[in-house]
């Protein structure tokens with residue numbers, strides 16, 4: 001299995017795609033072709049547990065890894081880190097409506113599924129492409145990714161991780177999650193400024209030659225854990241394959257039947273993983289792409305025009321507040337029949353004008369697979385309340401957007417195919433928005449009081465990683481200006 005860039009022809013192995021993160025031409029790495037899971041193999045996989053299914057899927061993409069290496073990575077990622085035997089359980093909440101719960105990991109959001117595994121894939125990749133060198137991960141975060149990356153990299157040999165976040169740009173709970181992170185190889189630092197300052201600061205450091213030379217002389221190099229890394233995409237394909245196996249095993253899906261998948265979408269990484277599962281032979285019908293008021297993808301799927309020139313909205317589903325969906329570039333490559341020249345042109349237009357339009361053929365191909373829809377914060381809140389009252393199932397704001405768009409889809413199309421809804425965060429992670437949806441009265445001010453009230457009202461348990469924060473010590477309290485980020489990094493790395 002070889003990888004190429006979405007913007008020019010390349011021929012590299014997965015280990016290089018993972019250590020490099022992004023191609024030299026600015027494109028993203030994609031598999032040159034898709035491996036196929038035969039019906040017989042899928043039949044056998046029904047009897048496997050999640051980890052065995054993961055090794056099976058990973059071995060088809062990461063063909064330059066040995067089976068023992070993959071096994072070690074998967075065991076490390078999913079043993080003792082999630083709150084149950086299966087990291088991605090499937091719950092049928094109403095007939096034909098299944099929630100794929102991806103938030104049972106250490107930070108209570110779906111990014112754990114990939115970020116528990118990526119650090120391990122990265123160290124094995126580095127041992128092949130840059131043996132003996134330490135990988136230094138820099139992350140600028142507006143909240144969730146930072147903690148998930150910290151937790152994934154903490155204690156992983158051969159890596160150091162440094163996370164920068166905007167001092168006044170994350171919730172108190174998110175800040176506490178990061179500043180209490182344990183591990184000798186982790187550093188957390190607040191920035192006096194907003195998320196863009198943190199992000200731009202990190203980008204400058206990545207491009208700084210004197211910093212690179214300094215790292216090189218110390219036997220280290222920078223790498224990235226962001227969602228365009230193929231090493232974050234491939235663990236996400238696993239849970240769609242696993243969901244299919246569970247549906248078949250429980251008899252909820254007839255032999256030869258297909259199912260739809262609904263994904264609350266921001267950067268297009270999660271839904272792209274479902275598309276990749278389909279290309280491997282998983283019988284997925286429609287892919288339903290759900291957005292909040294930042295509905296640039298809804299418009300794109302409906303019209304073929306991608307236009308980021310629009311107001312940015314801060315919503316109750318903040319992990320989807322995105323106007324540039326970076327993983328969409330991979331989808332463009334595929335709907336253009338693997339044409340790097342077409343992608344290069346579109347990305348140039350996006351950079352220069354903030355807008356592009358795809359060809360009618362590409363649009364038809366896209367529309368034959370995807371449905372796009374969106375809803376606002378009020379509809380999100382109503383959906384959480386209705387789902388809880390009618391089915392006694394509590395979901396978070398991001399998942400609620402998916403449920404709302406799924407309802408729109410069934411009303412418009414009458415399609416009653418069984419569906420899998422990607423449930424991307426624990427409702428407790430967004431308690432301030434979830435609580436008013438299920439009960440009236442004033443909101444408690446304190447974050448922990450909110451968690452307890454939500455538990456009382458709904459009869460569900462506060463996830464341990466959030467409840468335990470109360471007893472954790474703050475270990476990181478550095479705060480620097482953007483200009484001082486380089487010094488902070490040098491100081492930490494020694």
Ligand SMILES: *Cc1c(COP(=O)(O)O)cnc(C)c1O
Pocket residue numbers: 109110111144227264265266267268269270271319320398424425
């Ligand atoms: C990151 C995130 C999303 C969006 O996922 P993409 O892969 O960026 O589309 C949705 N929900 C939650 C809770 C997230 O953290």
